[in-house]
Amino acid sequence: MATLPRQENGMRIEIDHELCSGSGYCVRVAPEVFELREDKSNLRAGVTLADIDPQRLERAARACPWQAIRLSAGES
Amino acid sequence: MTIPVIDRQQFPAVVRDGDGWRERYDALREAHPYFRVEGDPAVWFTRYDACREILVNGELFWEGGWGQAARQDRAGGWELDPAWDETSAEEGVRRHIALRQALMPKFGPAEATAWEGRMRAVSNELIDRFEAKGEADFVSAFSKAYFPYIGAELLGAPREDWDMLVEWEHEVFKVPAHAASPLLNMNNQAMENIIAYVSDLIEAKRRVPDDRFVSHVLRAQAEGVLTEKEVRWASTIFVLGSGHTVTAHLGYLFRHFADHPDLQTKIAREPESVNVMCEELLRVYSLFGHPRTVTADTEFHGCSLRKGDKVFVFYGIANRDPRAAGFDHVELDRKVNRHLAFNQGWRQCLGMHFARRARNIAVQEWHRRIPSYRLKPGARLVEQVYAGVGYHDLPLVWGG
Numbered sequence: 001m002a003t004l005p006r007q008e009n010g011m012r013i014e015i016d017h018e019l020c021s022g023s024g025y026c027v028r029v030a031p032e033v034f035e036l037r038e039d040k041s042n043l044r045a046g047v048t049l050a051d052i053d054p055q056r057l058e059r060a061a062r063a064c065p066w067q068a069i070r071l072s073a074g075e076s
Numbered sequence: 077m078t079i080p081v082i083d084r085q086q087f088p089a090v091v092r093d094g095d096g097w098r099e100r101y102d103a104l105r106e107a108h109p110y111f112r113v114e115g116d117p118a119v120w121f122t123r124y125d126a127c128r129e130i131l132v133n134g135e136l137f138w139e140g141g142w143g144q145a146a147r148q149d150r151a152g153g154w155e156l157d158p159a160w161d162e163t164s165a166e167e168g169v170r171r172h173i174a175l176r177q178a179l180m181p182k183f184g185p186a187e188a189t190a191w192e193g194r195m196r197a198v199s200n201e202l203i204d205r206f207e208a209k210g211e212a213d214f215v216s217a218f219s220k221a222y223f224p225y226i227g228a229e230l231l232g233a234p235r236e237d238w239d240m241l242v243e244w245e246h247e248v249f250k251v252p253a254h255a256a257s258p259l260l261n262m263n264n265q266a267m268e269n270i271i272a273y274v275s276d277l278i279e280a281k282r283r284v285p286d287d288r289f290v291s292h293v294l295r296a297q298a299e300g301v302l303t304e305k306e307v308r309w310a311s312t313i314f315v316l317g318s319g320h321t322v323t324a325h326l327g328y329l330f331r332h333f334a335d336h337p338d339l340q341t342k343i344a345r346e347p348e349s350v351n352v353m354c355e356e357l358l359r360v361y362s363l364f365g366h367p368r369t370v371t372a373d374t375e376f377h378g379c380s381l382r383k384g385d386k387v388f389v390f391y392g393i394a395n396r397d398p399r400a401a402g403f404d405h406v407e408l409d410r411k412v413n414r415h416l417a418f419n420q421g422w423r424q425c426l427g428m429h430f431a432r433r434a435r436n437i438a439v440q441e442w443h444r445r446i447p448s449y450r451l452k453p454g455a456r457l458v459e460q461v462y463a464g465v466g467y468h469d470l471p472l473v474w475g476g
Contacts, residue, residue, distance in 0.1 A: 023421040
């Protein structure tokens with residue numbers, strides 16, 4: 001039950017909505033990237049991953065108590 | 077603004093025949109956004125938004141004892157919170173999240189799915205013992221042992237120890253009927269027994285490891301991910317977490333179902349309806365809560381708090397706040413349920429997925445085997461208000 005993966009410029013991001021319980025720490029760390037919709041984390045519309053500092057995304061993923069945000073190397 | 081102090085007579089630990097305690101707590105919430113209970117320093121916050129903020133903001137509202145809650149000191153007090161200010165609490169929250177991530181492989185939804193077969197088997201083994209009798213005390217015959225059995229197996233405890241663990245888990249959360257506060261006092265023999273048992277089990281698994289929880293945390297220790305104290309804490313909390321919450325939750329569910337035969341019919345016909353239905357009933361009949369320690373002077377929702385103050389969130393108060401979207405009515409098919417019954421944020425119940433899955437299966441299997449039942453006529457229900465097992469007993473009858 002994950003959000004559809006997004007991948008751009010060598011980075012892939014996926015949010016597991018079965019794990020996500022809406023604590024919102026990802027939004028706290030990177031509010032320009034994440035938002036809560038119906039108590040689940042989602043990427044904001046119009047976000048371009050290539051414009052986001054990868055370390056910021058990693059901090060957001062690490063902040064999640066449920067490890068619901070998965071970052072991996074995607075296809076370039 | 078002065079914090080109101082409420083007469084502690086309004087907070088009995090144990091009630092008979094309901095006593096209207098939830099409605100009384102609802103009225104306190106509507107009258108007071110926060111209050112103290114006479115004789116206790118903790119500030120109870122009552123409104124959903126404030127409570128959610130307390131639970132999520134671990135830097136300002138710290139819950140310590142992490143890694144150190146294995147034993148109370150001789151004076152009966154818990155060891156002091158290791159974090160006393162926002163900076164150290166911030167580090168503590170980060171550390172806690174990293175540690176729970178080390179435990180996640182044993183707690184995720186996929187792991188819970190893998191255990192569904194055992195959950196169904198345990199449900200049916202218990203029901204086998206009493207179905208033909210046409211009556212049973214739901215608590216002593218079913219819910220007291222159901223999740224604790226599953227927890228014991230997950231932990232790696234030998235089968236011959238399960239009933240002993242069930243008894244200790246039952247006793248550790250009991251409060252005397254005339255206790256000054258409805259909250260817990262776990263300074264008892266059962267707690268000592270659990271701590272000693274877990275210590276012995278850890279050593280046994282160190283000698284002969286397996287694929288269960290204690291061995292998992294020992295491997296994490298060997299890899300340098302967890303400390304010895306954290307291994308003990310995680311294992312002890314695992315036992316405590318298995319022991320009362322699902323038991324109490326099932327009791328409240330079946331009390332409600334016993335009064336609503338239409339829901340019994342619905343569950344038997346539409347077992348897939350159980351999850352959202354039971355989540356809503358968990359919201360309405362919440363159990364438990366959590367204290368926090370304030371790490372810096374702050375003005376919080378109109379209340380002046382100082383560093384070192386204790387605050388308290390009682391889930392059953394916050395979860396019935398009509399100010400929270402949709403919480404002004406009961407909706408048994410509510411799709412998005414933002415209740416706080418599993419805590420929220422960095423200390424959210426790691427066993428949440430297991431608890432939900434086990435709860436759903438217990439309800440489904442019961443109604444597959446016993447689709448219609450009622451409260452035994454004349455039953456007088458005794459209930460522990462906060463945590464523990466909820467109803468002390470719940471006599472049900474069927475057939476005939």
